[in-house]
Amino acid sequence: MGRQINLALQGGGAHGAFAWGVLDRLLEGDEIDIAAISGTSAGALNGAAVKAGLAAAPGRPGRQAARENLRHVWTEATRSSDNSVVRWMTSFMPVPPRFQRMTELMSPMAWLEGVARVFSPYDYGPFYHNPLGPIIRRMPHPRLDGEAGPRLFVTATNVRTGRVRIFSGAEVTADAIMASGCLPTLFRAVEITDPATGRREAFWDGGYSGNPAIFPLFAPDLPRDILIVAINPMERDGIPRTPVAIQDRINEISFNSSLLRELRAIQFVKRLSEEGRLTGRNMKEPLLHMIFDDELMTSLGSRSKMLPPPGLVARMFDAGRAAAQGFVDGSLADLGERDTVDLPALYG
DSSP, X not given: OOEEEEEEEOOOGGGGHHXXXXXXXXXXXXXXEEEEEEEETHHHHHHHHHHHHHHHSSHHHHHXXXXXXHHHHHXXXXXXXXXXXXXXXXXXXXXXXXXXXXXXXXXXXXXHHHHHHHOOGGGGGGGOOOTHHXXXXXXXXXXXXXXXXXXXXXXXEETTTOOEEEEXXXXXXXXXXXXXXXXXXXXXXXXXXXXXXXXXXXXXXXXXXXXXXXXXXXXXXXXSEEEEEOOSOSOOOSOOOSHHHHHHHHHHHHHHHHHHHHHHHHHHHHHHHHTTTTTTOOOOOOEEEEEXXXXXXXXXXXXXXXXXXXXXXXXXXXXXXXXXXXXXXXXXGGTTTOOOSOHHHHHO
16 A cells, blocks of 8 residues: 555646646556545646546556546547647747747737637637536546545635635536636636535636645645645746736736645744644644646746647656656655655745
């Protein structure tokens, strides 16, 4: 039996294929057992694929089922985002710096953003379609409502209140996962009835309120170790100067802000514990770990999250597997013993 951990999976569109690679490597071996998963957007999709696969069968067959689910999800997602125009235009990259601005303004993503400022997803009428639902429902091992497998927490943002909403247990459905990945300029809000109140609520992408939410993993019956699979880079050198680069950095900062707030709170509790100021209080002190590849992520703009160029998903997958192997080789012995993340360095 492997060492038990919790996973926290960030969202990031097509860049979430990095987490696919991480998960594929962790599921391939027996070093780690996944007790719980908290995921947002693409992280929720990855988490659902793993949850359903591990719930399908015990032991090695369940791990293989989870890997099959993940491969299905990303194969279908890549197929649905494939576009011959995108392939044609990106075949001319890279371009000389003096032409970069023109390329950005003429790119398919710039066109898409321009359309999104004029048209709403509600303007499509009967032609509207969210492609994520069929991908989830057609996984080789689709059941999400079973008690078996790791606990799954899916983060979305309540449109009415602006507050974080965590779906768990039987609440985790295809609709909940679509809500977690609902970018409001591209998709209609996903409406779900709240079983506690009977009120119909609308939800947008969970990245606005928790990317991912860490606090569900503090439950007393879950292990202390939390492994964050980070997609959005925390730091970028240099000042963004073009409209595209400025907007990209705004998006990265916005979607990292909730995670940084939680990490600050965790570090505050750790400091109180070190100073002996929590004596007599029964508080769980989590151990934090992180898998990331900032060199790769900072080499890309956020636009590739929505319209990935040819080969990017496969590149992300390979990078994720390599990063996970590095974690297994270098940090496995630290599980249950100590943090492997320098928390103050993340936001200091």
